[in-house]
Amino acid sequence: MSPAVQTHGLACRFEFGRRLFGPPRALLHALHPTDLAVAPGETLGIVGESGCGKSTLARMLVGLQPPSEGFIEIEGAALNRADPAEFGRRIQYVFQDPVSSLNPRKTIREILEAPLRYLHGMGRAARRARIDEIFGAVRLRPEFLTRYPHEFSGGQAQRIGIARALAASARILVLDEPVSALDVSVQAQVLNLLADLKAEWGLTYLFISHDLAVVEAVSDRIAVLYFGSVVEQGPAERVFAAPRHPYTRLLADSAPQVGRKLGGGAAGELPDPLDPPPGCAFAGRCPLATERCRAERPLLRPVEGDQFAACHHPL
């Protein structure tokens, strides 16, 4: 069976200091060429800190950002033209900030009708039936349909966002930090809803988050991004429990945890994206870094079984 989503050398560069004519002053590599594959029905967790390229990856996967290189295959069909309408029927996006992803001047029904009308050309009666079905699935009361977005709490608004993504009948959802704007008690409600929907409708998720514990709880496999590259990839139960890349270990150790001493974290921060180091991007912060790490970029390679790491000296 072909994977639900597959990227082939997908990369994104931004031009920095653009001029009216002539070439830009600098290029910023938001995402280095990346190959990822997600099987149907699987949840791939994507973890990374701000500036690691996870949101750029997500926007490319749904066609909101044209890739600079490489292409995306969705359910076996290559989509290399950035056209959200073409992507929309197969893959949908759930935004981080539920409130700003809903137009404040439209009712919930108008918001949910848009994908049915413009992606599927459904008639009025069919739209009504479909919206009722989806709205029930995300456990919201039908009277909410006539209200405006500002009347909803964050958790409710996020369910509406999920309902909109489902309305497009896409079987693959890219969830970009879907619960980071929510309080913990509500976060669990939304995560459980996502798990139920996945089981009911046979969905495939790409779950992007900076919260390691949340990603671990929902994912089958996890990819760790650092500075625009996948540095480690493997089964969810092993990536944080037995990390092979020093960065993954730093992440896992830094997560504040009840019953663990304050770690302190290694000093140092991300390298300057406009002046990237020639070798491994993590070398400057890595306790194990050698001359080789500073000169040569490590490639993602299998370390043990289906666990991959981009490191010259895996743990």
Added chain:
Amino acid sequence: MRAFLKLLFRNRLAGMGAVFLAVIVVLALLTPLLPLHPPNEINTANRYLRPLAEGHWLGTDHLGRDLLSRILWGTRLSLAVGFAAALIAAVIGAAIGITAGYAGGRTDNVTMRGVDMLMAFPYILLALAIVAVLGPGLMNALIAVAAVNIPFFARNIRGVTVGIAHKEFVDAARLSGMGHARILFSEVLPNVVPVIVIAMSTTLGWMILETAGLSFLGLGSQPPQADLGSMLGEARSALISAPHTSLVPGAMILLIVMSINLLGDGVRDALDPRLRSGALSRPAAATLVERKQVPAPSSEGLLRIEDLETQFQVGRRDYRAVNGVSLSLEPGECVGLIGESGSGKSVTALSVMGLVASPPGVITGGAVRLDGDDLIGAPYARLRALRGNRVAYIFQDPLSTLHPLYRIGEQLAEAIRVHHPVGRNEAKRRAVQLLVDVRIPNPAQRIRAYPHELSGGMRQRVGIAMALANDPDIIIADEPTTALDVTVQAQILKLLDDLRRSRGLAILFITHDFGVVAQLCDRVAVMYAGRIVEEGPTAEVLEAPAHPYTKRLIACVPELGGGRRRLEAIPGLPPAVDDLPPGCAFAPRCDKAAEACRSGEVALQGQDRRRVRCLFPEPTTEAAQ
């Protein structure tokens, strides 16, 4: 709409403008029906009749034409031309602005530079040039005035559109299969319309004036047609001998433009969302205090918050954000205040130094004692002397708390010099030392950096350095690591922990993260709906939570290493603080709630350090053993 009118008329001047304008517009509309002399009827025998003359209430002009009739017909024409020009300018300007703002990139650049070029000419010169090309006449004057005002609309609307075009709902519309034209009309335009209305209402008067100006110069309406500008122009020669011929159209222009401008300002204020929230004025320097009674003094603790009540009074609603919170802080102690958004934890922290914005915030009860002295209701000078000196704050987002236009060294030096009379060089030396203390590499160079040049973690270090500037006894940290990445968060937490141990600082740490509390705090207080529901030593509270809310909240937090699983959730939502249920605020979501929970007040009970606000607490460690 009714709310809008109510807001509009709350502004007296705007209301007055609306009434005047309404009268003028009605008169102008009814002019053809009124029993007036024909406006262009010449009667040279009755030249320059004074006002209140027989049959001519406002007198006559140099050709003996009735001024009342001419002023009404003229007003009609001027208003029509002004409105038409404003409408044309708004439609074309908004179209340019929306397209440029939405398309962005090169289209935006080229269009807006074109608009800039148009703006580079003095407006009257440009209007004259346009009329010179098209020839004099009212229609051409209208076109000129509209054209001159297009850049104003285009620039305004473009700025707003850029903000909206990058909102997530526009991306969502693209994913819903909408084309660009449809997104412009159905997603962007409805959000821009208020701005267009505001811009129109504030420029309408200006356009009427410009049209009158062109007519005055003889480039607008042609004789014998009356409009306000041409009437003034014709009366110019008799300014001394028959002043009323200029005064009448002059007064009318004044009335129209004044009433439109007053109304326009009112419309802008009523439509502006920031003003709509009721915060029409700048917040006061310290939170308003309206206490009925002051709790009896006690001298325990370095900082002691007693029965603090802070409310937000918006309209007729009272949002009881903090509802009887008591908390104490000993020297060198770190106390965590944990809760979900809206639980009142930040408002509690801000109330300590009277930093809650007033209006709408009011402290309605309780006391905050620093070394036994009550700070609530203390004179502003005293609060100011203490703020940053003995009690310092660290906020969540240092990018918004640091001034973007000053170097961080200057800001640190200022913070020192506010409380200590030291020279510039000494202040600078201390600023460098502070950066060393918070472990910023290359401090001597970094003091010359602007906030935007630093990373989030470095900025928060500067925020901490700022708080340390005057060697405070207490630091109140309001979610200082929430906006940071985990690896940086760990660094900042470690820094705070080291600083507190080396300097004997007391820290009140506000957060929503149990993991952070567990690693940093000695004691913890859990807040829900404006009250503390449980407090005690951190390890005891986290290991054996006594309040059902604490217990279930902890269960909601996924822990690393737990593998794939279903998470616990608390059904329902916290209550709105303007409509709190009687009894326990958690009762509607609690599966142990009984009748007693929903009626009476539930007190915070327990021994001294370990207290819980629940009638049916969970078994604690001792009971379990």
